[in-house]
Structure formats: structure tokens, C-alpha cells
Amino acid sequence: xxxxxxxxxxxxxxxxxxxxxxxxxxxxxxxxxxxxxxxxxxxxxxxxxxxxxxxxxxxxxxxxxxxxxxxxxxxxxxxxxxxxxxxxxxxxxxxxxxxxxxxxxxxxxxxxxx
Amino acid sequence: xxxxxxxxxxxxxxxxxxxxxxxxxxxxxxxxxxxxxxxxxxxxxxxxxxxxxxxxxxxxxxxxxxxxxxxxxxxxxxxxxxxxxxxxxxxxxxxxxxxxxxxxxxxxxxxx
Numbered sequence: 001x002x003x004x005x006x007x008x009x010x011x012x013x014x015x016x017x018x019x020x021x022x023x024x025x026x027x028x029x030x031x032x033x034x035x036x037x038x039x040x041x042x043x044x045x046x047x048x049x050x051x052x053x054x055x056x057x058x059x060x061x062x063x064x065x066x067x068x069x070x071x072x073x074x075x076x077x078x079x080x081x082x083x084x085x086x087x088x089x090x091x092x093x094x095x096x097x098x099x100x101x102x103x104x105x106x107x108x109x110x111x112x113x114x
Numbered sequence: 115x116x117x118x119x120x121x122x123x124x125x126x127x128x129x130x131x132x133x134x135x136x137x138x139x140x141x142x143x144x145x146x147x148x149x150x151x152x153x154x155x156x157x158x159x160x161x162x163x164x165x166x167x168x169x170x171x172x173x174x175x176x177x178x179x180x181x182x183x184x185x186x187x188x189x190x191x192x193x194x195x196x197x198x199x200x201x202x203x204x205x206x207x208x209x210x211x212x213x214x215x216x217x218x219x220x221x222x223x224x225x226x
Contacts (some may be wrong), residue, residue, distance in 0.1 A: 008158055015200070016143040031212060033200045033213070035216075039220075040218075041219070042201055042217055042218045042219050043157070043203075043216040044216070045214070045215075048212075050212060058213065063160065090157070092157075093122060094212070096212070097212035098212065099211030099212075100205055100213060100214060101145055101147045101158075101164075101203075101205055101214065102146070102147065102159045102162060102180070103159065103214065105156040105157045106156060107155070107156050108155075108156055109163070
């Protein structure tokens with residue numbers, strides 16, 4: 001079955017530590033996205049990538065970093081510079097730039113930093 | 115600036131029809147998407163309107179009026195499983211890259 005996997009489902013970290021969230025897709029999609037969702041809120045775009053070895057900042061990129069070395073993988077690192085990292089993180093993909101209106105989402109990672 | 119407005123909560127009874135409105139203010143516009151998200155789950159794509167008019171997919175329909183910067187999602191024959199949050203999302207034509215701007219979401223509660 002094709003889809004997007006994110007691991008782990010729940011992640012706990014101490015303040016001051018960097019943490020990397022995994023996102024893998026086997027849909028053969030070119031574009032991938034990272035969103036952050038806070039309770040009762042919409043999705044806010046952190047970073048996105050339309051092609052391997054290229055990515056752009058979204059609306060809330062400060063304190064985050066990404067890489068796109070392989071088409072299938074788009075890991076997100078939450079650095080210690082992120083002021084309020086506790087949130088639900090969602091990874092998504094779309095066929096390509098022109099299909100951004102239809103995104104497929106992974107199950108998400110709920111990150112808690114204390 | 116860019117903004118999307120949708121009601122925060124809507125309540126309806128099983129078997130009824132409900133309409134969730136979305137108004138947007140963006141510098142450019144490619145189309146309006148709708149997503150459903152059950153509590154704690156992943157958003158799933160429901161529909162897309164690139165042109166004015168009504169798009170129907172089973173019990174769900176979506177409408178767009180570009181001249182009014184307005185769209186809505188219509189859910190018919192409501193079922194308990196339709197209780198979820200619904201998000202409208204716009205692709206802003208101004209941007210070079212392909213990305214969506216999401217509204218804050220409407221929480222739909224379906225009562226027996």
C-alpha cells in the first residue's frame with residue numbers, strides 16, 4: 001500500500017535538545033510539506049520541497065531545518081532555537097507543484113518538549 | 115496579507131444538511147480545497163474547486179464564487195462519522211512555489 005509514514009507517533013524531549021522527525025513516502029510524489037498544528041488551530045506551513053535537493057521556507061520556518069536528499073524522505077529537525085516546539089507535526093506530499101491542492105498526509109508526530 | 119475565515123463550530127443532527135462557509139482574502143488565487151480531519155488524525159482531501167460553480171462527490175459538494183471570494187462545503191445526509199474538523203485551504207497565486215494556506219477549521223458535531 002502506498003502512503004506516508006511518520007515516526008514516532010509520540011515523542012518526548014527535554015528543552016534544549018534538537019530532535020528529528022521522520023517522514024517517508026512511497027507514492028512517488030515530487031512535492032513534500034511539513035506543517036505544525038496547535039490545539040484548535042489550522043495547519044501552518046513550516047517548510048516545503050518541490051524536488052530533491054531543493055526546499056523553501058514556509059510561514060513559520062524559524063527554529064526548524066529540513067533536508068531533501070532523497071525523493072522519498074523529508075526529515076524535519078526541531079532545533080533548540082524553536083521557542084515553543086510542543087505541537088502536532090504533520091508531513092504531507094503531492095504529486096507535484098501543480099497538484100498542491102491535493103495533499104496526502106501522514107499520521108503525524110505529537111512532540112512534547114518539557 | 116492573506117486570511118481565510120470559517121466558522122469555528124457548527125452543530126447539526128443526523129440526516130440533516132449542513133453548509134460550512136469559507137471567505138478568503140489573498141493577493142492571488144488558484145483554487146479552494148477542502149480537507150477533513152478527525153480528532154487526533156491526519157487531514158484527508160475532500161474536494162477542490164479551481165473554477166466557479168459546484169463540484170459534487172457523493173454526499174459532499176463544494177462551491178466556489180471567485181467574484182465573491184467565497185466558497186462552501188455542503189454535507190448531505192449527515193452521519194455520526196462526519197463529526198470532524200473541516201478546513202478550507204487556498205493556493206495563493208502570488209507565490210512561486212506550490213503551497214496551501216489553511217483556514218482555522220470548523221468543528222462539526224453531528225448529534226443523534
